[in-house]
Amino acid sequence: MVDEVLSIINPKPNQTFLDMTFGAGGHSREVLRISPDTRVIALDRDPLAHSYAVELQQSSESTVLPLLGKFTDIERLASDVGIQPGTVDSVLFDVGTSSMQFDTAERGFALSRDGPLDMRMDGSRLPDQPSACEVVNLLSENDLYHIIKKYGEENKARKIANMIVESRYAYGRIETTQQLANIVKSVFDIEYKKDKMQRHSHVATKTFQAIRIFVNNELNELSNGLEMVHRLLKPGGVCVVLSFHSLEDRIAKRHFHGINLEDEPNMSVRDHYRNSKIAHSMDAVTQIMEKCWKPYSKKVITPSDSHCKENPRARSAKLRAAYKLEVNKYNI
Numbered sequence: 566m567v568d569e570v571l572s573i574i575n576p577k578p579n580q581t582f583l584d585m586t587f588g589a590g591g592h593s594r595e596v597l598r599i600s601p602d603t604r605v606i607a608l609d610r611d612p613l614a615h616s617y618a619v620e621l622q623q624s625s626e627s628t629v630l631p632l633l634g635k636f637t638d639i640e641r642l643a644s645d646v647g648i649q650p651g652t653v654d655s656v657l658f659d660v661g662t663s664s665m666q667f668d669t670a671e672r673g674f675a676l677s678r679d680g681p682l683d684m685r686m687d688g689s690r691l692p693d694q695p696s697a698c699e700v701v702n703l704l705s706e707n708d709l710y711h712i713i714k715k716y717g718e719e720n721k722a723r724k725i726a727n728m729i730v731e732s733r734y735a736y737g738r739i740e741t742t743q744q745l746a747n748i749v750k751s752v753f754d755i756e757y758k759k760d761k762m763q764r765h766s767h768v769a770t771k772t773f774q775a776i777r778i779f780v781n782n783e784l785n786e787l788s789n790g791l792e793m794v795h796r797l798l799k800p801g802g803v804c805v806v807l808s809f810h811s812l813e814d815r816i817a818k819r820h821f822h823g824i825n826l827e828d829e830p831n832m833s834v835r836d837h838y839r840n841s842k843i844a845h846s847m848d849a850v851t852q853i854m855e856k857c858w859k860p861y862s863k864k865v866i867t868p869s870d871s872h873c874k875e876n877p878r879a880r881s882a883k884l885r886a887a888y889k890l891e892v893n894k895y896n897i
């Protein structure tokens with residue numbers, strides 16, 4: 566959805582564009598093609614993606630500032646290169662894994678390629694960050710259940726967590742993506758099932774997604790990152806979030822539109838309203854969040870049918886955008 570993203574960002578000379586997910590630099594390069602005099606700040610937590618941003622900086626006539634770090638490092642990193650709060654014109658989060666990460670078996674993201682169970686977007690640069698291997702082998706059955714249920718929205722989470730722990734006892738450490746895929750597969754009678762969009766997806770897809778989200782703390786990163794970029798944006802500046810699954814889209818929606826209790830998983834609206842104290846505090850949170858952003862559109866933007874035919878992977882893409890309102894309520 567590059568065209569949609571660019572038409573919302575609408576880059577102009579002397580403006581500052583913050584690419585929070587540089588990856589292979591597809592979006593940043595398009596911004597510079599349209600507007601070479603836009604300054605691009607290129608963040609990524611992945612050292613390989615960062616090296617591409619450095620290459621772009623060295624080969625381009627434009628101003629490119631490569632930053633290595635996570636969304637939640639952005640205020641510190643931006644300040645280190647002289648970017649002050651309230652000075653950025655546009656921001657893009659194109660969240661999820663890049664094809665460079667997914668297609669490299671050694672990174673351990675893909676269940677279709679056998680590799681070590683790793684899944685760390687930062688590679689090994691942060692010594693304290695656990696890999697997928699440590700998560701799968703060291704966490705309790707109950708913790709694994711919660712991760713697979715919450716981040717994978719997997720109905721068979723309980724059985725899968727149990728099977729992982731049984732396999733650890735029976736066969737020792739689970740080291741590879743194929744071992745984990747086979748353990749999950751043994752809980753199902755089939756290898757592939759149809760997803761909501763009637764595609765055939767491997768039965769371990771949701772479990773892999775859940776573990777990846779946990780390893781990289783992806784949902785907290787996005788939520789806290791949105792608060793930080795709000796402070797960096799100018800009033801009237803725009804933030805775009807392009808996501809590929811519902812958990813991330815829900816976070817963007819919460820920030821840009823406020824909380825809709827009807828949308829909250831595992832949460833009964835009636836239960837909340839039974840306790841008026843909670844209902845009151847939820848109302849207050851909603852109001853504060855709504856005053857931070859003015860949504861670009863009421864509804865989520867999805868790719869056209871023709872776009873999906875050209876690029877089937879884009880089918881689950883969801884785009885939301887919002888403008889920063891004058892008053893920054895996050896600062897109170």
Ligand SMILES: C[S@@+](CC[C@H](N)C(=O)[O-])C[C@H]1O[C@@H](n2cnc3c(N)ncnc32)[C@H](O)[C@@H]1O
Binds near residue numbers: 592662
């Ligand atoms: C889908 S790719 C972006 C592709 C990019 N827009 C392009 O056109 O090439 C997502 C990128 O975001 C990075 N990423 C994901 N979560 C991040 C986080 N919390 N902090 C920094 N980078 C992150 C990943 O490392 C990955 O390179």
